[in-house]
Each structure stands twice: as C-alpha cells, then as structure tokens.
Amino acid sequence: MSLLVAIMDGFGLAMFLPLLQLVSNGSMATGERTGEMGFILEHIEAIGFRPDLTTVLLFLLMFFTLKGVARFGLDYYRVILQQRFANALRLRNLNLLVGASYGKFADAHSGTIQNTLSSEVVRVNQAYLNYFQLLQYLVMTIVYAVLAYLANPRFAAIVVVGGLLSNVAFKWINRTTRAASSAISRGMNVYQGLLIESVASFKYLKATGLLERFSRKVSTTIREAEAQQRRIGLMNAVTYAVREPLIVLVVVTAIFVQLMVFGEGIGLIILSLLFFYRALTSITAVQSCYNQFLGYSGSIGNLIAFTEEMKGGQEPPGSKPFTGLRDRIEVSHLDFRYRDKQVLKDLSVQINKYDTIGIAGESGSGKTTLVNLVTALLQPAAGMIRVDGVDVTEIVKEDYRRRIGYVTQEAQVFSGTIHDNVALWDGSDKNDEPVWEALRLAHAAEFVRSLPDGISTRIGINGINLSGGQRQRIAIARELYRKVDILILDEATSALDSQSEKLIQDNIDHLAGTLTLIVIAHRLSTLRKVDKIVFLRVGGDHEVDTFANLLKSSGDFRKMVALQAV
Numbered sequence: 001m002s003l004l005v006a007i008m009d010g011f012g013l014a015m016f017l018p019l020l021q022l023v024s025n026g027s028m029a030t031g032e033r034t035g036e037m038g039f040i041l042e043h044i045e046a047i048g049f050r051p052d053l054t055t056v057l058l059f060l061l062m063f064f065t066l067k068g069v070a071r072f073g074l075d076y077y078r079v080i081l082q083q084r085f086a087n088a089l090r091l092r093n094l095n096l097l098v099g100a101s102y103g104k105f106a107d108a109h110s111g112t113i114q115n116t117l118s119s120e121v122v123r124v125n126q127a128y129l130n131y132f133q134l135l136q137y138l139v140m141t142i143v144y145a146v147l148a149y150l151a152n153p154r155f156a157a158i159v160v161v162g163g164l165l166s167n168v169a170f171k172w173i174n175r176t177t178r179a180a181s182s183a184i185s186r187g188m189n190v191y192q193g194l195l196i197e198s199v200a201s202f203k204y205l206k207a208t209g210l211l212e213r214f215s216r217k218v219s220t221t222i223r224e225a226e227a228q229q230r231r232i233g234l235m236n237a238v239t240y241a242v243r244e245p246l247i248v249l250v251v252v253t254a255i256f257v258q259l260m261v262f263g264e265g266i267g268l269i270i271l272s273l274l275f276f277y278r279a280l281t282s283i284t285a286v287q288s289c290y291n292q293f294l295g296y297s298g299s300i301g302n303l304i305a306f307t308e309e310m311k312g313g314q315e316p317p318g319s320k321p322f323t324g325l326r327d328r329i330e331v332s333h334l335d336f337r338y339r340d341k342q343v344l345k346d347l348s349v350q351i352n353k354y355d356t357i358g359i360a361g362e363s364g365s366g367k368t369t370l371v372n373l374v375t376a377l378l379q380p381a382a383g384m385i386r387v388d389g390v391d392v393t394e395i396v397k398e399d400y401r402r403r404i405g406y407v408t409q410e411a412q413v414f415s416g417t418i419h420d421n422v423a424l425w426d427g428s429d430k431n432d433e434p435v436w437e438a439l440r441l442a443h444a445a446e447f448v449r450s451l452p453d454g455i456s457t458r459i460g461i462n463g464i465n466l467s468g469g470q471r472q473r474i475a476i477a478r479e480l481y482r483k484v485d486i487l488i489l490d491e492a493t494s495a496l497d498s499q500s501e502k503l504i505q506d507n508i509d510h511l512a513g514t515l516t517l518i519v520i521a522h523r524l525s526t527l528r529k530v531d532k533i534v535f536l537r538v539g540g541d542h543e544v545d546t547f548a549n550l551l552k553s554s555g556d557f558r559k560m561v562a563l564q565a566v
C-alpha cells in the first residue's frame with residue numbers, strides 16, 4: 001500500500017510538468033524533455049486521450065484521488081494490525097504469567113510484572129507503530145528515488161548523497177535516545193514496584209509516618225525518569241528541527257547545480273525537485289520514526305527479557321487426570337530447601353481422605369512451605385508427594401487445584417458484592433440459596449444479613465470495609481461453595497476474636513469428616529481434635545503424631561501448648 005501511495009503520488013506530480021508546459025507554451029513537449037517520466041503521457045495518449053489541459057488535469061486529479069484511497073487503506077490497515085499486535089502481546093504475556101510456576105512468580109519483582117504488563121505493552125505498541133511507519137517511509141523513499149532517477153539520474157545521485165549526509169547527523173541522536181529509553185524502562189520498573197508496595201502497606205506506612213520516606217523515593221525515581229524523558233524529547237525536537245533546513249539545503253544545492261553547472265531547463269528541474277522534496281521528506285521521516293522507535297526500544301528489551309524469563313519458568317501442566325481425591329495423599333521422605341536454607345527434612349506423613357491434619361511449629365519452621373508442596377506450587381528437592389498413588393507433579397495441576405480450597409492468612413476479598421465474592425462470578429446471580437448455604441456453614445450468614453444490602457453489599461475496594469474475621473469467614477464460605485475435596489486453612493483463625501474463633505472451631509469440627517482438612521494453626525488449641533499433627537521445627541526436624549501423643553513425647557510441643565494456655 002505504501003508502494004501504491006508513493007507511485008500514485010509520483011504519477012500525480014509527474015502531471016505538473018505537462019501542465020507547466022501547457023500553461024507557458026500552449027503545447028506539450030515530448031521526448032527527452034520530460035525525462036523518462038514521459039512514458040506516463042505516452043500511455044495516456046495510447047489509450048485514446050488527447051494531450052490537452054483537460055486530460056492532464058483529469059489525470060492529475062485521478063492520481064491524487066487514488067493516492068488518497070491507498071492512503072486511507074494504509075492507515076486503517078495499520079491501526080487494525082497495531083490493535084491486533086497489542087492484544088496478542090497482552091494475551092501472550094498474560095498466559096505466560098498464568099502458566100508460570102509459583103517459584104518463578106515469588107522470585108519476580110512485582111513492579112516489573114505490573115510495569116511490563118501495563119505501560120511497557122503500550123510503549124512496545126508505540127515502537128511497533130514507529131517501526132512500521134519507518135518501513136512505510138522507506139518504501140516511499142525508494143519509490144521517489146526511482147522516480148527522481150527516471151526524471152533525471154543526476155538528481156538521484158544528489159538524493160543519495162543528501163540522505164547519507166543526514167544519516168551521519170542522526171547517528172549520535174539515535175545513540176543518545178536509545179540509552180535514555182533503556183534508563184526509562186528500568187526506572188519505571190522501580191517506580192511501579194514502589195507504588196505497589198506503598199499501596200499494599202499504606203496503613204502501616206501512614207501510621208508510622210514512613211509514607212513520607214517512601215514518597216521521597218518514588219519522587220526521586222519519577223524525577224530521574226522525567227530527566228531521561230526530557231532527553232528523548234530534546235532528541236526528537238532536534239530531529240524535527242533540523243529536518244527542514246537540511247532538506248532545503250539539499251534542494252538549494254540541487255537547483256544551483258542544475259541551473260548553473262548543467263544549464264538544465266526549469267520544467268524538468270521543478271519535477272525533479274518535487275520528487276527530491278518528497279524523497280528527502282520521506283528520508284527524514286524515516287529518521288525521525290527511527291529515533292522515536294529508539295525512544296521506546298528500551299521497553300522492547302524489557303518486554304523480551306520478561307517474556308523469556310516467564311517462558312523459562314513455566315509450570316509443566318501435568319498429564320495424569322484428576323477427578324477427585326479417592327483415598328489419600330502420601331508425603332514420603334520430603335526434602336525442601338530455599339537455595340541453601342533447609343526447610344523440610346525427610347518428612348513423611350499420610351493424609352487419608354476425610355482426615356483433618358494439623359500443621360504446627362514456630363514461625364519460619366516451614367508450615368506454609370509444606371502446604372505449597374502439597375498443592376504442587378513448589379517442587380521438592382527429594383522425596384515425593386503421591387495423590388492416590390500418583391506423583392503430584394504429574395497430575396494435571398489445574399484439575400487438582402480446582403479441588404483444593406485455600407484460606408490464607410490474608411484472606412482474599414475481591415472488589416464486588418458478597419455474592420460475587422462467594423460464587424466468584426460463576427453466573428449463578430439468580431440463585432442465592434447455595435451462596436447462603438456456604439455463608440451459613442462458614443458462620444457468616446448472620447453478619448451478612450445485617451449488612452445494608454445483605455448478600456448484594458459491595459465489599460473490597462470501593463466497598464464497605466470488613467473486619468479481619470469477617471473477611472476470613474467470607475473466604476471460607478467461598479471455598480465451601482466450591483465444594484472442594486481438600487480444604488487448607490492457613491492461619492485461618494488468626495484474625496478472629498475468641499467468639500468467632502470458637503464458631504470457626506465448631507465449623508472445623510463440623511466439616512471434619514466431610515472433606516480433607518489441612519489446618520495450619522498458631523493456636524495449638526485449634527488442633528486438639530485433629531487426627532494428626534505435623535509439628536515442625538526450624539531447620540527440618542519434625543514430629544508427626546496425635547495431639548495427646550505429642551503432649552507426652554515432645555518437650556517443645558508441651559512447652560508451646562503451656563505458653564499458649566497462659
């Protein structure tokens with residue numbers, strides 16, 4: 001399409017020569033006086049048109065109309081492609097993020113993820129636009145150069161020389177822009193990270209007066225990025241500013257050489273100059289597109305690095321089907337370490353279907369790590385976890401995890417109504433009963449009923465604030481609604497008052513036997529009735545037994561229970 005735009009434009013411009021001649025002499029010159037471009041007129045005459053003013057004007061109009069049509073197609077198609085490109089980019093990276101292993105995700109910098117998936121995609125899209133505009137202008141430059149060559153080979157040589165000269169001037173500008181662009185991308189990663197952290201820890205930072213210090217760090221990063229952005233702006237401004245004088249310089253030189261040195265006629269000079277002007281405009285457009293492209297090139301590097309990083313950290317989806325827990329989860333001789341820090345050592349425990357298992361131990365002893373291994377979020381260094389006899393790492397992870405409920409320490413509440421939060425937008429808007437049932441089981445029905453809009457009350461961001469205990473009860477209700485096989489309560493009762501904790505405790509007792517429960521608890525009293533307790537110590541030592549037996553056999557356990565009873 002670029003080719004078509006340039007050719008139609010070239011043909012249209014070529015019509016000015018016979019027009020000039022008609023106006024000044026009353027007749028058209030033919031042969032070498034029109035240069036090699038004479039073939040256009042010859043063809044027009046060959047198809048039966050008289051070489052007069054009307055024909056020339058009509059064809060002039062037609063060529064420029066066709067150019068307009070081609071230009072429309074070109075621009076519109078580019079927008080479509082650009083949109084498609086941006087979407088493909090977003091979806092591909094989103095899929096990579098979804099498929100990434102938990103370990104990879106935990107190691108990644110949240111600012112980088114956020115920045116890459118939001119601003120960097122926009123910047124890369126802009127780079128894409130500049131890149132294709134560059135190609136477009138490059139095609140045009142070639143066409144105009146060819147037309148200029150056809151009109152007068154000598155001029156074509158000057159176009160090439162002019163282009164090469166301007167290239168030297170732009171080289172330095174390009175280098176500076178590229179460096180500034182990389183610096184911006186790096187700065188934006190830091191900025192987004194700081195922003196996320198200050199939003200997540202807003203209450204703490206505000207209450208302790210540390211928000212000031214954080215915001216100072218954020219503003220320094222912003223200022224640095226701004227300085228780099230200014231450099232890019234300066235380079236782009238220079239590119240634009242020197243463009244015109246540079247073209248005029250070449251044009252003036254060309255006129256001078258043509259008139260004074262070669263004694264060329266004015267008509268052909270004007271036609272050649274028109275092509276020159278177009279070719280040089282295209283060349284400088286190529287230059288400025290390239291410089292703008294470089295301005296975003298840091299983001300391309302950033303995005304590619306992110307994509308490669310995520311690609312390298314993809315979780316194998318697993319191949320063995322899973323339709324629900326039938327018999328047991330068997331943890332055998334499990335070893336796990338974070339780099340050189342041993343967390344679990346030779347741990348074996350059998351979790352039968354419908355069992356309730358407690359995991360206890362001091363802070364940092366590996367309770368959460370054990371659960372992450374059971375849910376196959378982490379891979380053991382040695383040993384194995386078998387689910388109904390199948391290695392958990394080989395099971396189709398998605399199917400397996402769909403059967404797992406997880407209530408974490410920071411109970412997840414999403415921005416939406418209570419109904420949305422329990423049913424997670426599963427399309428059951430009309431039917432409230434199963435949601436109420438789950439709320440009842442989680443002992444949340446009563447407080448939900450007292451809310452201004454009941455089950456339709458908005459919570460989370462832009463909604464009402466819930467207490468820590470209420471959030472956890474909503475989170476538990478969500479898992480009960482999903483009818484999972486395995487429910488993991490990770491410190492689920494830590495934010496509850498003793499009355500609510502008793503209710504949840506009752507619920508655990510009530511749920512016990514209806515699904516497989518894994519309860520991580522700081523308060524050992526919660527684990528009094530469980531079938532088995534995995535008692536962990538920092539460094540990997542552990543004991544697995546019932547509450548009563550541990551009281552007898554383990555001095556540490558006894559001490560912890562005694563301390564908590566105080």
Ligand SMILES: Nc1ncnc2c1ncn2[C@@H]1O[C@H](COP(=O)(O)OP(=O)(O)OP(=O)(O)O)[C@@H](O)[C@H]1O
Pocket residue numbers: 106338343361362363364365366367368369370
């Ligand atoms: N992604 C990680 N990289 C490196 N070390 C980690 C990582 N996650 C946890 N650890 C370390 O592994 C150890 C076990 O952590 P884990 O969160 O499993 O303990 P926990 O018993 O659940 O602790 P708490 O009761 O405080 O929640 C801790 O020393 C922790 O610092």
